[in-house]
Amino acid sequence: MQVRTLIPKYDGLLIDAYGVLVHDKGCYDGAQEIINFLTTTKIEYLIVTNDASRSIPSLYKRFQNLGLDIPEDRITSSGSMLTPVFKRRKLRNKNTIVLGTQDSIEMAKTAGAKIVSPESSLPLEVVVVGDEKEFPLLDFCELTLSKIIDAYDEGRNVELVVPNADVIYPKKNGFGFAAGAIANMIESGLQVARPKCNWRFISLGKPEPFLFENAVKLLKSKNLLMVGDQLLTDILGANNSGLQSLLVCSGIAKYDSEHAIQPTYVCDSFSPDQKVHVVA
Numbered sequence: 719m720q721v722r723t724l725i726p727k728y729d730g731l732l733i734d735a736y737g738v739l740v741h742d743k744g745c746y747d748g749a750q751e752i753i754n755f756l757t758t759t760k761i762e763y764l765i766v767t768n769d770a771s772r773s774i775p776s777l778y779k780r781f782q783n784l785g786l787d788i789p790e791d792r793i794t795s796s797g798s799m800l801t802p803v804f805k806r807r808k809l810r811n812k813n814t815i816v817l818g819t820q821d822s823i824e825m826a827k828t829a830g831a832k833i834v835s836p837e838s839s840l841p842l843e844v845v846v847v848g849d850e851k852e853f854p855l856l857d858f859c860e861l862t863l864s865k866i867i868d869a870y871d872e873g874r875n876v877e878l879v880v881p882n883a884d885v886i887y888p889k890k891n892g893f894g895f896a897a898g899a900i901a902n903m904i905e906s907g908l909q910v911a912r913p914k915c916n917w918r919f920i921s922l923g924k925p926e927p928f929l930f931e932n933a934v935k936l937l938k939s940k941n942l943l944m945v946g947d948q949l950l951t952d953i954l955g956a957n958n959s960g961l962q963s964l965l966v967c968s969g970i971a972k973y974d975s976e977h978a979i980q981p982t983y984v985c986d987s988f989s990p991d992q993k994v995h996v997v998a
């Protein structure tokens with residue numbers, strides 16, 4: 719079976735971006751072809767990426783620059799889950815420190831956050847760790863931790879949110895620390911300083927259910943296929959949400975039949991003519 723014959727069995731596709739359509743230097747062979755195939759055959763799809771460092775308009779522009787004609791309303795990210803989560807947990811208009819890029823701040827603002835600086839004297843209510851760049855890392859982490867501890871000591875609650883909990887990411891000559899590492903650092907500090915405090919960061923990216931639930935709601939079906947390159951995020955998240963999955967081996971994971979997490983299908987790369995192997 720080829721990808722082009724598998725896809726129409728589903729009401730829609732959830733497609734991971736990095737490792738499936740794009741890599742750090744461009745897009746994979748076949749990526750433009752698959753997007754054009756989905757467009758011309760009118761198959762529903764959503765991009766579901768854990769990237770929280772770029773806003774949806776920035777992701778849209780990046781895809782367009784790479785020749786991937788993906789409409790903005792088909793792009794969802796762990797960062798864009800701030801909006802439903804802020805609504806559901808009643809975090810709108812609360813004093814929120816955002817550690818991250820200008821795009822991270824914009825996404826929190828869109829979700830309804832009232833942004834405060836870590837140097838502000840206003841009582842802290844929410845912390846969002848959006849990214850590791852564009853702020854004085856150690857100074858702001860120390861100020862944020864201190865304000866969380868102050869709130870705990872004063873009997874006030876602080877909600878901790880990390881849209882993308884990835885700890886590291888592959889870099890040109892090795893690895894870089896990502897937002898998850900910053901959340902872990904703040905959480906570790908809090909646990910040492912106040913061992914009885916059970917506040918923990920909630921993550922909004924895959925494999926957590928937020929992006930999957932959002933997709934089921936937007937595409938109005940549970941007969942969806944998740945296409946991704948990572949077992950611990952894409953495939954595990956799909957399995958937990960009761961969706962079928964296609965593991966694409968162009969990115970991080972190589973297929974391992976002994977692994978505890980198994981996809982429904984496997985293929986080498988994501989393009990219409992690629993051969994698909996059935997796992998389960």
Ligand SMILES: [Mg+2]
Pocket residue numbers: 734735736737738946947948969
């Ligand atoms: Mg990926």
